[in-house]
Amino acid sequence: MSTLFSIGTLSKAAGCKVETIRYYEKIGLMPEPARSEGGQRRYHRKHRERLQFIRHSRELGFTLDDIRELLAMSEQHGHADSIARRHRTAVQNRIRSLTALRDELDRMIEECEQGHTGECRVIEVLSDHQECSGDH
Amino acid sequence: MSTLFSIGTLSKAAGCKVETIRYYEKIGLMPEPARSEGGQRRYHRKHRERLQFIRHSRELGFTLDDIRELLAMSEQHGHADSIARRHRTAVQNRIRSLTALRDELDRMIEECEQGHTGECRVIEVLSDHQECSGDH
DNA sequence: CTTGAACCTGTAGTCACTATAGCTTTTTTA
DNA sequence: TAAAAAAGCTATAGTGACTACAGGTTCAAG
Numbered sequence: 618m619s620t621l622f623s624i625g626t627l628s629k630a631a632g633c634k635v636e637t638i639r640y641y642e643k644i645g646l647m648p649e650p651a652r653s654e655g656g657q658r659r660y661h662r663k664h665r666e667r668l669q670f671i672r673h674s675r676e677l678g679f680t681l682d683d684i685r686e687l688l689a690m691s692e693q694h695g696h697a698d699s700i701a702r703r704h705r706t707a708v709q710n711r712i713r714s715l716t717a718l719r720d721e722l723d724r725m726i727e728e729c730e731q732g733h734t735g736e737c738r739v740i741e742v743l744s745d746h747q748e749c750s751g752d753h
Numbered sequence: 754m755s756t757l758f759s760i761g762t763l764s765k766a767a768g769c770k771v772e773t774i775r776y777y778e779k780i781g782l783m784p785e786p787a788r789s790e791g792g793q794r795r796y797h798r799k800h801r802e803r804l805q806f807i808r809h810s811r812e813l814g815f816t817l818d819d820i821r822e823l824l825a826m827s828e829q830h831g832h833a834d835s836i837a838r839r840h841r842t843a844v845q846n847r848i849r850s851l852t853a854l855r856d857e858l859d860r861m862i863e864e865c866e867q868g869h870t871g872e873c874r875v876i877e878v879l880s881d882h883q884e885c886s887g888d889h
Numbered sequence: 890c891t892t893g894a895a896c897c898t899g900t901a902g903t904c905a906c907t908a909t910a911g912c913t914t915t916t917t918t919a
Numbered sequence: 920t921a922a923a924a925a926a927g928c929t930a931t932a933g934t935g936a937c938t939a940c941a942g943g944t945t946c947a948a949g
Binding site for chain 3: 623655
């Protein structure tokens with residue numbers, strides 16, 4: 618009946634540290650949960666969903682402020698799609714620069730593999746590339 | 754003859770803030786440069802090259818510790834490519850996650866466009882994806 | 890030669906956690 | 920059911936990689 622669970626259980630469900638959950642609560646990203654007789658936090662399904670959302674978004678590179686906005690928009694359901702659209706643009710930019718980065722790393726690795734007698738010229742490769750697309 | 758330049762000039766050449774250079778010096782990543790009569794830092798070509806290497810590597814997502822290692826290796830010519838390879842894997846994972854998110858955002862946007870009268874279920878969409886590849 | 894931009898040091902703040910200390914509560918097991 | 924172990928609590932400090940600020944000094948252009 619009581620579908621309540623502890624902070625440890627929640628942390629495992631969301632794949633994050635217990636401390637992180639308490640931190641999210643402190644900064645107001647997670648709501649204050651109920652407490653047991655002895656004062657320990659007791660969570661339920663809604664908390665887990667919210668935390669999983671936060672963690673997933675963090676993994677995808679959104680800042681906590683981005684996430685706050687996303688959460689807000691999900692409650693105010695209105696201009697939701699404009700925010701989604703803006704985020705889509707940000708995500709696309711991120712993909713583009715990461716792809717460029719990956720290609721560059723590939724080039725580096727290949728150069729190393731050609732075994733120029735051990736001489737891995739990482740420094741030269743990495744300091745030379747002015748024309749490399751910057752993001753910020 | 755004197756090819757020396759100031760910290761501001763160096764910062765422009767490397768595309769970073771003056772404070773960042775002083776910070777790198779403080780943590781021992783950049784060597785202490787010469788000083789002018791009045792005590793201002795005076796750099797030369799070698800400094801610029803090193804800083805450009807550091808900045809470029811940072812842009813590619815290497816940590817300062819990685820960079821310390823890379824610099825050390827470049828002096829002892831050992832194997833730098835293992836670090837590059839490790840990093841490449843991380844980058845690829847990130848690209849995969851972001852691509853998934855972008856597609857998801859596209860779906861959301863489209864759903865909104867079909868005028869399902871508001872109700873954009875962002876939380877559900879983003880918290881559901883367990884099977885999404887985790888990186889760390 | 891004056892003015893203002895650039896520089897100096899030192900400290901504190903930021904973000905998103907993570908770790909520690911020193912306790913209390915809850916759960917397990919003998 | 921009692922004792923031991925695990926998990927929880929609060930509060931504070933530390934991390935990485937900067938960034939900002941205060942309050943002063945030096946340098947270069949007009």
